[in-house]
Amino acid sequence: MLLVDVGNTLIKWGIPADKVFVAGNAGRWLHAGSMARGEVAALTQAWQGLPVTRVMVSNVAGQAMKEALQAALHAAFGARVKIEWFASQPQLAGVRNHYKNPGQLGCDRFASAIGAHALYPQRALIVATCGTATTVDAVTADGDFLGGMILPGLGVMATSLALNTAQLPQIQTISAVATPFADNTTDAIIAGCIAAQAGAIERAVAAHRVRHGEVLCVLAGGAGPVLMPYVAAPCENVDNLVLIGLHAAAA
Structure with missing residues (x-):
């Protein structure tokens, strides 16, 4: 079984090592890879013979x-x-979708929620996928997807400052900063964007905790490892969460 995650920037794919989903073995792949979205035609060669x-x-x-x-x-x-085109629905793989219109929920967000709930069952979760956009979603211990928030991703935030201001620089690479109060403009932009992302995630964790007790934050996406040290909440970083969710859903 080939699982494919087509996002805003990358196409990621994997063939699970186990036919049946087992949480302890999730994320183990016989074959896996990723390509830029514009290189979709090259996938034929990458997949040939599998x-x-x-x-x-x-x-x-x-x-x-x-x-x-x-x-x-x-x-x-x-x-x-x-070929099965995964779509959000009212209920699947132990997750109940409480979006007002369940089919309107982005299929990647639904897959991530399924993957996180399958990895960490019986735990209240905030699922933060930090890519081109950052999505921050709440899932209860019983598998209720309550909804969430969408904000510009870490890189998009930094780029928007350069595009919409006269004298702020374009940030080429976002890396960790040592202090929230930077002494140069580049690090000040990075520190501000990280604080905005981490603050949104922490705010979601705090709100979810009020009604559902202890909350685990599951971070995914390319910026997840960058943000993890700055989020003041219990966190796990998970690679390829959408693919893991697809595997759980397919089972």
């Missing part, structure tokens, strides 16, 4: 990407392969 008969895809990049990915899959595996 023994795949079933595919599950989370795609938040629109219809054109869906068609391009479908062409790449058929070129790699032939028309025989079964």
